[in-house]
Amino acid sequence: MTTKSKFYEKGLRFTCQGSGKCCATRDKYAYVYASFNDRKRIAVLLGMSEQAFRARFTKKSDGRYHLHDGGRDCPFFREQRCTVYAARPRQCRTWPFWPENMEANVWEKEVLSYCPGAGTGRLYKAEEIEEILKRGGEVT
Numbered sequence: 369m370t371t372k373s374k375f376y377e378k379g380l381r382f383t384c385q386g387s388g389k390c391c392a393t394r395d396k397y398a399y400v401y402a403s404f405n406d407r408k409r410i411a412v413l414l415g416m417s418e419q420a421f422r423a424r425f426t427k428k429s430d431g432r433y434h435l436h437d438g439g440r441d442c443p444f445f446r447e448q449r450c451t452v453y454a455a456r457p458r459q460c461r462t463w464p465f466w467p468e469n470m471e472a473n474v475w476e477k478e479v480l481s482y483c484p485g486a487g488t489g490r491l492y493k494a495e496e497i498e499e500i501l502k503r504g505g506e507v508t
């Protein structure tokens with residue numbers, strides 16, 4: 369399928385409103401995954417080793433590490449803000465441009481109704497969205 373035939377061919381708008389909604393567990397978006405690079409980056413920010421970070425803040429489910437701290441969705445979401453924003457995981461950097469969101473009905477019914485930043489602010493061109501989907505990049 370080419371970019372031209374996709375529902376976001378004219379781009380999509382997104383600017384984070386700081387709601388923290390994407391930081392909360394919901395339905396299938398159950399975990400904030402933390403790859404080795406993610407863990408390392410946050411560990412450096414917190415002044416600890418990756419190993420110590422992994423033991424303190426993550427859990428492994430189905431072979432993948434995800435952030436975990438008792439009952440909280442994310443241990444770093446405090447007082448309505450991300451306390452590790454500069455080093456946040458790739459998953460957080462790329463919201464809302466996740467592969468599973470790139471279906472018109474999902475975008476319309478789930479993302480737009482859930483996230484106050486979706487559909488507003490900065491216009492991401494289709495090419496930029498494709499790049500984020502492919503390489504991760506950063507949603508600013």
Ligand code: SF4
Pocket residue numbers: 390391392400442443444445446449450451452453456457460
């Ligand atoms: S790391 Fe930050 S942006 Fe990611 S889920 Fe936690 S609080 Fe939200």
